[in-house]
Amino acid sequence: MNADRIAALSGAGVAVEVVAQTGSTNADLLGRAASLPAPVLLVAEHQTAGRGRAGRSWLSSSENSLTFSLVWKFDGGPQALLGLPLAVGVMLGDALDRLGVQVRLKWPNDVLKDGDKLAGILIETQSAPGGGVWAVIGIGLNLIMPDEVEAQLGRSAAGAPWLARMERDVLMAALLDALAAGLRQFAQHGFGAFCVRWNLRHAWQGETVVILDNGAVLHEGRAAGVDDTGRLLLDTEQGRITVMAGDVSLRVKA
Ligand SMILES: O=C(O)CCCC[C@@H]1SC[C@@H]2NC(=O)N[C@@H]21
Numbered sequence: 001m002n003a004d005r006i007a008a009l010s011g012a013g014v015a016v017e018v019v020a021q022t023g024s025t026n027a028d029l030l031g032r033a034a035s036l037p038a039p040v041l042l043v044a045e046h047q048t049a050g051r052g053r054a055g056r057s058w059l060s061s062s063e064n065s066l067t068f069s070l071v072w073k074f075d076g077g078p079q080a081l082l083g084l085p086l087a088v089g090v091m092l093g094d095a096l097d098r099l100g101v102q103v104r105l106k107w108p109n110d111v112l113k114d115g116d117k118l119a120g121i122l123i124e125t126q127s128a129p130g131g132g133v134w135a136v137i138g139i140g141l142n143l144i145m146p147d148e149v150e151a152q153l154g155r156s157a158a159g160a161p162w163l164a165r166m167e168r169d170v171l172m173a174a175l176l177d178a179l180a181a182g183l184r185q186f187a188q189h190g191f192g193a194f195c196v197r198w199n200l201r202h203a204w205q206g207e208t209v210v211i212l213d214n215g216a217v218l219h220e221g222r223a224a225g226v227d228d229t230g231r232l233l234l235d236t237e238q239g240r241i242t243v244m245a246g247d248v249s250l251r252v253k254a
Pocket residue numbers: 023024025026027047049050051052053054056058067068069110119120121122137138139140
């Protein structure tokens with residue numbers, strides 16, 4: 001992939017860097033955030049220590065996935081980022097739709113294609129000394145899922161062969177444009193500007209789900225979308241509750 005070409009194809013005005021290999025693009029940008037004057041996109045052709053949500057690792061194949069992080073500074077404290085991971089899911093969903101791949105979203109921020117995970121989003125943050133907060137938005141997109149990666153994951157994951165045939169620089173520029181426009185909108189209006197679109201893409205709307213914490217079931221109920229701060233609404237036997245954290249899984253029928 002070519003950084004100059006991605007920057008030229010994109011209208012986002014964001015600095016672009018491409019490296020052949022690194023441990024984790026998120027770790028790299030978190031380490032540099034304090035010295036960055038403006039947003040930077042870092043793309044890695046290969047990651048050796050990709051990080052996933054909840055301390056998990058992120059496995060991907062070099063040839064068949066896109067792994068990148070975008071660092072963005074927001075005014076305000078951590079509150080300003082409420083719902084950001086979900087909003088990024090909407091930005092990706094809209095961009096992928098335009099590229100001909102229909103996706104849905106699983107709370108809090110997985111991108112699904114035909115029920116399997118197509119992309120994962122990991123946002124890590126750091127306070128800026130003079131005020132504000134840096135968000136490092138890391139995205140791993142599976143273009144084609146090779147059998148050996150699926151075997152290591154222990155589950156099936158989606159691929160998007162149509163995207164895999166696209167020129168990588170063109171695909172990356174399209175995603176960068178969607179993210180930059182979306183992040184500017186988020187900075188002004190917060191998750192409220194994305195909530196309706198998230199709910200329209202909700203993969204498990206009305207389905208009976210369980211909320212898990214380290215594998216233990218915390219709640220069970222019907223998924224009813226998210227509120228305007230990004231919390232999952234769950235209709236349980238005791239009434240509606242809001243869920244702030246955890247993994248959601250479809251209930252396995254007895
Ligand atoms: O667990 C998840 O679903 C989130 C996965 C996020 C993976 C991406 S790949 C690029 C960036 N760098 C990392 O180390 N992780 C994110």
